[in-house]
Amino acid sequence: MGPSAWTTDVVSGLKWWQRVVLAVCLCALALPLWFAARNVHRFVDGDWTSTEGYVHCASNDRCEGTWSLPGGQRGHGEITGLAFEYAEEQVTGIRLYAGPDWAVTDRSDLAFHAAYELAGAAIGATLIVSVAWFKSR
Known part of the structure; x- marks a missing residue:
């Protein structure tokens, strides 16, 4: 009995609404995978640089600022990991x-x-598949 027979046993042992819940739960796992892929992409494709000009920080550890990138490009957006006491700092x-x-x-x-x-x-995939396995029995 191969892997496709195991999955067929699990799916055929579920009621129609349990199959729908299984499919929705497995599709929901795409969200953490998307975030992980985004972080891996950033880890690989980013560049070391430094801030230029004003850095605006809110009280909830959300900061925005500008920076220079190689090739003369300028970056602007959220800076994660900075926190200042004041709303705006001239930090370079x-x-x-x-x-x-x-x-x-x-x-x-x-x-x-x-x-x-x-x-x-x-862990989520393991949990979802194991619950489906036990429900199909």
């Missing part, structure tokens, strides 16, 4: 890892987030 030279519309202060955060998003998707 803060080291960032950035792309055209995103920046982080610590590159390893991208890898960490991608790892736990992938782990969450794997």
